[in-house]
Amino acid sequence: MADKGYGYEECEATADWLLARTGVRPAVGIVCGSGLGGLADMLKDQVAFNYEDIPNFPQSTVHGHAGRLVFGTLKGRSCVCMQGRFHLYEGYPVQKITLPIRIFKLLGVDTVMLTNAAGGLNRDFKVGDIMVIKDHLNLPGFAGVNPLSGPNDERFGARFPCMSDAYDGALRQMAMHVGRELGYGDFLKEGVYCVLGGPSFETIAESRMLHKLGADAVGMSTAHEVIVARHCGMRVLALSLITNQAVMDYDSEAKANHEEVLETGTRRAAQLERLVSTMVTKMELNNNNNNYAGDADRGTLACQRKPQ
Numbered sequence: 267m268a269d270k271g272y273g274y275e276e277c278e279a280t281a282d283w284l285l286a287r288t289g290v291r292p293a294v295g296i297v298c299g300s301g302l303g304g305l306a307d308m309l310k311d312q313v314a315f316n317y318e319d320i321p322n323f324p325q326s327t328v329h330g331h332a333g334r335l336v337f338g339t340l341k342g343r344s345c346v347c348m349q350g351r352f353h354l355y356e357g358y359p360v361q362k363i364t365l366p367i368r369i370f371k372l373l374g375v376d377t378v379m380l381t382n383a384a385g386g387l388n389r390d391f392k393v394g395d396i397m398v399i400k401d402h403l404n405l406p407g408f409a410g411v412n413p414l415s416g417p418n419d420e421r422f423g424a425r426f427p428c429m430s431d432a433y434d435g436a437l438r439q440m441a442m443h444v445g446r447e448l449g450y451g452d453f454l455k456e457g458v459y460c461v462l463g464g465p466s467f468e469t470i471a472e473s474r475m476l477h478k479l480g481a482d483a484v485g486m487s488t489a490h491e492v493i494v495a496r497h498c499g500m501r502v503l504a505l506s507l508i509t510n511q512a513v514m515d516y517d518s519e520a521k522a523n524h525e526e527v528l529e530t531g532t533r534r535a536a537q538l539e540r541l542v543s544t545m546v547t548k549m550e551l552n553n554n555n556n557n558y559a560g561d562a563d564r565g566t567l568a569c570q571r572k573p574q
């Protein structure tokens with residue numbers, strides 16, 4: 267693994283490089299989806315790094331993914347935010363795409379909040395709906411593309427991690443509750459996210475098939491990051507913004523396109539940001555990392571680093 271640049275030692279070197287350059291000790295890690303990078307701009311007292319300057323980090327190649335790792339506070343809570351994520355279709359191995367999630371863990375993060383842009387398959391969903399993800403279908407995983415394939419490093423987690431509890435029940439409930447309190451009840455949904463490799467959007471037959479399989483929304487990210495986050499014991503909340511309706515009708519003139527995805531992101535960004543920031547203020551954090559003092563405080567769950 268080491269020669270590929272995403273083993274434990276590489277992650278540790280990257281985490282230490284970052285910790286030496288910021289005093290922020292994040293308890294919450296946020297990943298911004300396509301066109302949803304504004305979330306990072308909400309952080310106060312920012313210390314930001316361009317991905318190209320961070321050792322071992324991949325580079326963002328997709329429009330709508332700025333390529334910055336931003337540390338700061340959200341209503342007093344210490345956070346780290348990926349303003350731009352990585353996707354299979356960019357040509358990275360799935361283990362490289364998910365490397366930042368392991369770095370989150372080694373920075374002391376306890377809770378990961380992911381956002382994404384997704385196409386709606388559920389006919390009751392409208393463009394602009396926010397879907398709290400309750401489960402996923404990892405289609406690349408069916409073909410062996412799983413971020414945990416290869417030798418397992420027990421310092422991160424177990425060889426065969428459970429995924430039936432991948433999306434934290436309490437956080438999902440809280441998202442629905444906070445969302446309703448904010449007045450989002452009309453456009454807040456719950457559902458199953460399906461990841462595909464992309465970058466081509468779905469054919470009509472594919473969208474129909476995914477819907478029949480039980481997916482409510484389809485995208486090209488998130489599930490890999492969730493698998494890695496759960497493997498190393500972090501709690502996960504994930505939100506999809508339904509940026510477009512998947513085309514499922516041969517009479518339809520609609521065509522999925524990335525511009526529409528980014529436009530919908532811009533329209534709903536403020537509400538999504540408010541939902542995430544309100545949740546960060548209200549959530550219980552297990553690792554008390556807002557007052558981080560050093561290595562002894564780092565990750566208390568599956569992945570405890572050795573004292574140095």
Ligand SMILES: O=P(O)(O)O[C@H]1O[C@H](CO)[C@@H](O)[C@H]1O
Binds near residue numbers: 384464487
């Ligand atoms: O999942 P995020 O990064 O939000 O991006 C989604 O939007 C892009 C397609 O428009 C794809 O990358 C898809 O995965």
Ligand SMILES: Nc1nc2[nH]cnc2c(=O)[nH]1
Binds near residue numbers: 462511
């Ligand atoms: N695969 C896929 N990804 C998306 N991301 C945003 N919209 C879509 C979509 O319709 N399909």
